[in-house]
Amino acid sequence: MRHIISLLVENESGALSRISGLFSARGYNIESLTVATTEDQTLSRMTIITVGSDRIIEQISKQLNKLVDVVKLQDFTEGNFIEREMMFVKVRAEGDSQRAEVKRLSDIFRARIIDVTDTTFCIELTGSGDKLDAYIRSMHENNIIEVVRSGSMGILRGEKALTL
């Protein structure tokens, strides 16, 4: 099953490689991993999307918790949370009809066109991974020049928060 694990880690060089190294050393899957500092400069917030049986997910949580750099960890999957991913897509947009089609599709997905040339559009889209996948599927494959995805990040709904 797919799990979304959120972590607070020490903002120190090496913390990221300890975590990614743990996944490769123990043969766990990483679907995506995002990381950036928080409002507290000593802490980084990380979101990991991983897939595994209950036993493997339990091991992943426990092994991550064992790392000295990991301050706090929560598996969001069981709870109420929001998940978003951001994507840039550069597509070929030549001729009026193609440009109109891309614009129309982007409006449907509530994507924004953030860069325009006479032959291309660059589109920004935020949403769940599924929504991003759907957007890509809606594009003609040959028209896609480049896709950049951030990987998912998550936050708990309501009063609950993963903080110190």
Added chain:
Amino acid sequence: MELSGSEIIIQFLKDEGVEHVFGYPGGAVLHIYDAIQKQDDVKHILVRHEQGASHAADGYARATGKPGVCLVTSGPGATNAVTGIATAFMDSIPLVVITGQVPSHAIGSDAFQEVDAVGITRACVKHNFLVKDLNKLAETLKKAFYVATTGRPGPVVVDIPKDITAPHIKIPYEYPENIKLRSYNPNFKGHPRQIKRAVDLLLNAKRPMIYTGGGIILDNASDELRTFVRKLGYPITQTLMGLGAFPGTDPLFIGMLGMHGTYEANMAMHECDVLICIGARFDDRITGVTSKFCPYAQIIHIDIDPASISKTINADIPIVGGAKQVLSEMNKLLDSAEPASNQAALESWWNTIKSWQAQNSFAYAQKGDLIQPQAAVEELYRVTGGDAYITSDVGQHQMFAAQFYPFDEPRRWINSGGLGTMGFGLPAAMGVKLAFPDKDVACVTGEGSIQMCIQELSTCLQYDLPVKIINLNNRYLGMVRQWQEFFYEKRYSHVYMDSLPDFVKLTEAYGHVGIRVDHPDDLHDAMQEAFKLKDRTVFLDIITDQEANVYPMISAGKAHNEMDISPLQQEVQASLKAKGELV
């Protein structure tokens, strides 16, 4: 007090109570070695190879319970130490390894003797640090000792660039008594309700089994374990790492379990209805095939590391906590418990176990004039009165030592269980001898393993560390040969040790005493002679039966009740069955 980085390291080690450092100098640690030379409080042991340094520090730590410390230079110094660091990691041994690093400004430039020591060791340390700021040096060292010695112990590497140790830059130093690590809070206390549930389950067991490991020794919980086992009167088995925590000669101890454990211990594991595991981790050499592991048992698992619980074997009652604390709580509950109602069942359980014991699964046959390796270990036991510190390397000799030298005290049996590192035994024995100069220290080894760190014989001479090397010399890489005999139709591929050195002459060249024994009748006298020479390192080269095998054995994919037994035991089993005495 204003000190340079090098002086801070030495002063810190002194303040931390470190008496011995095992190491090897080199460019990146020259400043530190200059500081070492100017003082006498922290004694430095110069090994002959950095692998020897990490193993010696490891042996010292296992025997004393104190953290082992080593100091090596950058590049090859660090990489040579890695095998010893990984060995300590797999067995949860507290080590602090200081590695020199090229100067900060040169890091990443492929400088001479530069490796990314933090990167290379990341996968085999509990934690590691790169010191980037002299002002954080003392604090980092304190963190290293704290992390290495608390919770589930393990090795910690501190990588220190050369400029941090420069003699002319001095800063105020104060020993950091207390350090804070917000992300590291090992839990020592087991949950009271879980402990109560576990005791209730234990008291109602009909076929109980106690299975303990190295965690008991690491947490100094032997006394609590002994009380616990004797209160219950239940059979106990111990892992290779746990031997000595409960006395090996006590009738409640039914032998080591696992791949080369006793028939009775493995059968009892298979048949038990309640299993309590304390400070062990259901390693693959213990469980056999996990799908057939303890099929009838409810399992209680006590471990300080939550990640060890339900990792390979699901625990019905998990208890995260230190063995010492949890066992004392359990002992208190046992004191106030109602008399157990399982006495009749327990008696019948013990009778079953005794019928298994009657088969004498370690029995071996004497063959002509050949020295059996088991006999050599038995002789070692007799001559040392069972009171020596025994280190071992890895292979058949290691199993024979574990099977035939019953340890009555913890920290006496020192071997690389998890990583299985050949070359561990001799340097580890040096570390032990340094800590306990008045005790007999023997390294049980083979002609394959000993050659992996034999250079440390030179260190033994320099620092007057008279250890005894019991070399079970079968001219084969015995354990590999045994597997090739069993599973590869005797195609012996690269296991014959041809062109062996003359170990007696080699030992003499190192300034020690070498004795060769090749006849069973000479074994006793030679062993006695070796231990009579109190002040000399003695290499006892014992020429043993080439084709002796370690029995019993659980092969890959087999369960505890599917052991391969020795030819001799097969005869015993047949005769017991004929008499109707085998259950």
